[in-house]
Amino acid sequence: MTNPDSGPFGDAAATWNRRFEGDGFLFGIEPNVWLKEHVDAWPAGGRILCVADGEGRNSVWLARQGFVVDAFDIAHVGVAKARRLAAENGVSVNFTVADCDSYPWTESAYDGVAAIFVQFADPALRQRLFRRMAASLRTGGALILQGYTPKQLEYGTGGPPFLSHLYTAEMLRAAFSEMEIVELSEYEANVNEGSGHKGRSALIGMVARRR
Ligand SMILES: C[S@@+](CC[C@H](N)C(=O)[O-])C[C@H]1O[C@@H](n2cnc3c(N)ncnc32)[C@H](O)[C@@H]1O
Numbered sequence: 001m002t003n004p005d006s007g008p009f010g011d012a013a014a015t016w017n018r019r020f021e022g023d024g025f026l027f028g029i030e031p032n033v034w035l036k037e038h039v040d041a042w043p044a045g046g047r048i049l050c051v052a053d054g055e056g057r058n059s060v061w062l063a064r065q066g067f068v069v070d071a072f073d074i075a076h077v078g079v080a081k082a083r084r085l086a087a088e089n090g091v092s093v094n095f096t097v098a099d100c101d102s103y104p105w106t107e108s109a110y111d112g113v114a115a116i117f118v119q120f121a122d123p124a125l126r127q128r129l130f131r132r133m134a135a136s137l138r139t140g141g142a143l144i145l146q147g148y149t150p151k152q153l154e155y156g157t158g159g160p161p162f163l164s165h166l167y168t169a170e171m172l173r174a175a176f177s178e179m180e181i182v183e184l185s186e187y188e189a190n191v192n193e194g195s196g197h198k199g200r201s202a203l204i205g206m207v208a209r210r211r
Helices: 012-019 033-041 057-064 076-088 123-136 169-175
Strands: 047-050 068-073 094-097 110-116 137-148 179-193 197-210
Touching (some): 012 076, 033 110, 033 137, 033 179, 033 197, 057 068, 057 076, 057 110, 076 094, 110 123, 123 137, 123 169, 169 179, 169 197
Parallel strands (some): 047 068, 047 110, 110 137
């Protein structure tokens, strides 16, 4: 069985393209709550990169707030829907179809990076991804990250069913030890993000700033 979050263990592009088929939005069209609540970490009008942005709910909302937004995702079906969502909202986002290893990352370029539920990455891929995300921030730029903790395996209301893909506070502190951890919180909440993330969930959120 191919798992939708299997990343390097399966054909991630084909799996996610299939998941994004149809008119609906798997994770809805509202921005992620952790992102919305922490967006003040970024300067008004700043340049933001949305990593694995899916169907565009976060990038389009950020563009609507006045940010200058680049976004990429491996799934061309998701990116096509994101482009339509941007057009319908009258905003412009610079979308790219790419996997996170082949995306043309720019170093020290962004005021902010949004990494919202990018837990497709196994530990090796995650190490490369996290390093590139941190390097793409300019000094003083901030990463806003949201994911699930291991307790989410009990809830099963979203995210990959692989312990090795989930985050703990300790893991994130170690991975971003060169950055200033502004906020790091493990918490539970009732999530209502389309049909993809729905119900009681074990979450982790982080805001970290590049020194
Ligand atoms: C759980 S979804 C989250 C989407 C979006 N960040 C959001 O919060 O709505 C995970 C996303 O990762 C993308 N993805 C999976 N593997 C990827 C890879 N290797 N490189 C880039 N994107 C990938 C999928 O296409 C999917 O859009």
